Amino acid sequence: MMDHLDNILAGAARARLRRWVALAALAVVSAASAIGAEPQAPTSAQVPGYFRMQLGSFDVTALYDGHVGIDAALLGGAGRATIDRALASAFQTRSAALQTAVNGYLVRTDAHLILVDTGTAKLFGDRLGFLPQNLQAAGYSPADVDTVLLTHLHPDHAGGLLTSEGKMAFPNAQVFVPKADADYWLSREAAAAAPKDKQALFAMSRDAVAPYLKAGRLIVFEPGQTLREGVRAVPAPGHTPGHTAYLFSSGTQSLLAWGDIIHNAAVQFPHPEVSIEFDSDQRRAISTRRDLLGQATSNRWWVAGAHLPFPGLGRIQPGADRSYRWIPAEYLPVHASP
């Protein structure tokens, strides 16, 4: 398996991942300079970063981890003028870092409390790592979570598995990792074969899952199967080799927690052909994005997007020329069935 993936990822993908480490660091710096200071007075505090909706008998809570700034130059696959026009339609410009949320999703099914992705902890600096705080604000404790589903092993999704002391942040959870991502990111051989400036990513992944592995609570799975009642793993490769979406279904409603299918809503909904440097296989990421956009639209699924504007919960409408539009969920004391 590893050899196969290494072959696939060899040339261009390696170079991209190398660049990714540098870019992630850059992104944090950009965000810090481009986005205003934190509140001082208590009356300037923003509302806590959680947002609830109901899905049949399930209860879904979006959890805000923070935001990064992404350089628009990382977006490719369409002309610069097309990308700039799409950015401008959302009042964004490439002269500033693109404000990009990092969201996790907590789903209370009939039998489980499931967290999809865990945020960054403090791996990406002080503007992120707020997921545990927002989980508590929403009325939960990390110890309540019995299942963690990772869409992939990038540090803004798996980093929050650990506390700042390096302990398990979710001490009672089984942690599910898609096999192709585990094969790649947890492999010492793959790390050793990788360029030095890429090895930090491998180390972050290994560190994040280590205590769960030791406790016998790391579950490596092949997607396509039902992991919990009402929760199916949907293969969504391209962003990483094992990138996986999770489809939650209750009653007549379904919600697809799709991880990194879209990094910039203003650009990639109207232009799904736009990819991002972070994608390990951009061509495959594009076809997966088109596939899931089509499925979500025709099935009228709700979507939960790790990098869509917080809370990143909404539905999708098809437009002309294979374009799509994002329709965010509306605030309600409790979200009603549509």
Added chain:
Amino acid sequence: MMDHLDNILAGAARARLRRWVALAALAVVSAASAIGAEPQAPTSAQVPGYFRMQLGSFDVTALYDGHVGIDAALLGGAGRATIDRALASAFQTRSAALQTAVNGYLVRTDAHLILVDTGTAKLFGDRLGFLPQNLQAAGYSPADVDTVLLTHLHPDHAGGLLTSEGKMAFPNAQVFVPKADADYWLSREAAAAAPKDKQALFAMSRDAVAPYLKAGRLIVFEPGQTLREGVRAVPAPGHTPGHTAYLFSSGTQSLLAWGDIIHNAAVQFPHPEVSIEFDSDQRRAISTRRDLLGQATSNRWWVAGAHLPFPGLGRIQPGADRSYRWIPAEYLPVHASP
């Protein structure tokens, strides 16, 4: 002045206002049946209904009062198929009451704490009247508010002037009411001349402002002037005779708190020619809507809409065929300058 307005409002407008009282009651019932139950367990509570952004040196907080259900049959001015298509694009249908937020806006300028509209108190039932609770959750006290600006005197904007005991809900505030609305809604002659089933609306308005009038803190003004430093009253007639928007400006940024310029975002942004039964002069409401949409777009103003999906803060892009698109503000711990 009153005679003039009575003439204007005589025929059709009278009938509409009569219907309005019945519809408002109906709307509350519809909302109660169409929209799900309130949360039971603490972990099912929605995040508090406030949302913050910065505007130059000003601090803007959207405050959620609750929601009503509006009957789609109240929308007119475009064909039924056009309206249904616009609703469908936002996953709404006319078979259910249209979920419609009621929002107020608190603006801390350099010298004042200003509330634009006060919500419903309990005039419209138990699903509304949460503005004071959300104001407190946002870290403020009603006693801190020194200025209340009313966009108009309908009970979902002025009702919150009173506590449930009929006392001043904002005991330290001056209350600003546009003259044409005061002339109409506070006039005993107008009320006496009105049909019986319409008189409740007049009584609600009079009751709401009464203690402020008695305390010498009701200020009736002609729009077009600066009311506080950085706060200009912009005439926006049509929805009511004196309907007024408030333009807040600090540094290079401006925000227009535009009251009831739009009741349904899914329909009226793409189709500003669509009016609603509640408008006392629908033709004038349409031309005012077009005018303010044009101004907000060309000046890149932020907009705060009393009935836009909460938080109702965002900006506007022009589209084809005199249509517009709503771009909601994005969540940030503190909103950065764009």
